[in-house]
Amino acid sequence: MRILVIGGSGFLGSELVRQCVASGHDVGATYLTRPGEHPEVAWLPLDVRSRADAAAVAGAFRPEVTINAAYRQADWTTTADGAAHVALAVAEAGGHLVHVSSDAVFSGAAPCYDETCAPDPVNPYGAAKAAAETAVKAILSGAAIARTSLIIGSGGSPHEAFVRSLATGRVEGVLFTDDVRCPVHVADLAAALVELAAARMAGVWHVAGADAVSRYELGVLIARRDGLDAARLPSGRRADTTLPGPYELRLDCAATQRRLRTRLRGAREFLAPPAP
Numbered sequence: 001m002r003i004l005v006i007g008g009s010g011f012l013g014s015e016l017v018r019q020c021v022a023s024g025h026d027v028g029a030t031y032l033t034r035p036g037e038h039p040e041v042a043w044l045p046l047d048v049r050s051r052a053d054a055a056a057v058a059g060a061f062r063p064e065v066t067i068n069a070a071y072r073q074a075d076w077t078t079t080a081d082g083a084a085h086v087a088l089a090v091a092e093a094g095g096h097l098v099h100v101s102s103d104a105v106f107s108g109a110a111p112c113y114d115e116t117c118a119p120d121p122v123n124p125y126g127a128a129k130a131a132a133e134t135a136v137k138a139i140l141s142g143a144a145i146a147r148t149s150l151i152i153g154s155g156g157s158p159h160e161a162f163v164r165s166l167a168t169g170r171v172e173g174v175l176f177t178d179d180v181r182c183p184v185h186v187a188d189l190a191a192a193l194v195e196l197a198a199a200r201m202a203g204v205w206h207v208a209g210a211d212a213v214s215r216y217e218l219g220v221l222i223a224r225r226d227g228l229d230a231a232r233l234p235s236g237r238r239a240d241t242t243l244p245g246p247y248e249l250r251l252d253c254a255a256t257q258r259r260l261r262t263r264l265r266g267a268r269e270f271l272a273p274p275a276p
């Protein structure tokens with residue numbers, strides 16, 4: 001499969017690239033600031049804020065499938081307009097699109113959200129991701145939109161780095177006990193996205209982990225896996241702050257899981273400490 005990973009230099013993008021190369025796919029990957037590390041990959045500079053540049057990259061590489069994992073949390077133009085530019089580029093160059101979205105499109109007012117739920121974002125990042133979904137659907141009705149949650153790895157994610165810094169006293173902060181997500185392992189997420197791409201699956205898919213955990217519980221799990229003192233992790237309540245955004249976001253992934261071979265493990269499973 002000839003596959004283009006937009007945002008291939010990012011955390012999720014790097015794992016997508018790694019898995020696609022390992023499976024023998026013909027891989028192109030884009031970066032904004034610096035290329036990733038896989039030498040087998042055609043690294044292509046791309047700023048998705050430019051509609052013309054997105055069209056030029058897709059037109060030159062001619063992918064059979066494109067997975068868009070590019071975003072910038074505080075930049076509407078990258079996250080929303082950029083997603084539209086990528087969808088337009090794929091519409092023009094041909095092929096299937098998998099667009100990576102987020103649980104942040106939801107407010108958290110409902111106990112949980114399945115694939116049929118309409119976005120009701122409450123912060124600018126969620127609004128940009130919701131706008132991106134609307135644009136992708138309007139431009140390419142056959143595209144897959146994959147909503148995910150906190151992405152965790154085997155040490156490499158910013159969430160894990162933050163927990164390590166807290167547990168070793170290098171930074172100050174707290175982990176909220178009332179801020180709940182369904183973390184997913186980056187390897188499970190990437191495998192699921194490649195499945196959606198390979199099978200040309202269309203529509204909205206929920207690709208998050210099976211366990212809903214608070215940021216504090218997630219921190220404790222990470223600290224224990226990494227052999228750090230979880231008792232040093234400070235806890236707090238988001239309700240005691242003025243931070244905007246959803247408190248509890250539970251993605252119901254049952255319908256998506258039934259269609260995938262990849263098992264979406266929960267955080268309690270993938271962060272279990274190695275057996276002695």
Ligand SMILES: NC(=O)c1ccc[n+]([C@@H]2O[C@H](COP(=O)([O-])OP(=O)(O)OC[C@H]3O[C@@H](n4cnc5c(N)ncnc54)[C@H](OP(=O)(O)O)[C@@H]3O)[C@@H](O)[C@H]2O)c1
Pocket residue numbers: 006007008009010011012013030031032033034035046047048049068069070071072078082100101102103148149150151152
């Ligand atoms: N991380 C999470 O916990 C989480 C949770 C829910 C959903 N998501 C979604 O998952 C996806 C990937 O997240 P991630 O954590 O892997 O992100 P990341 O590590 O921050 O990577 C973002 C990627 O986007 C690229 N990028 C940024 N601005 C760009 C622009 N203007 N034009 C082209 N490329 C640009 C970056 O390039 P450079 O590195 O070269 O600058 C990088 O390759 C995003 O859609 C995000 O919304 C993430």
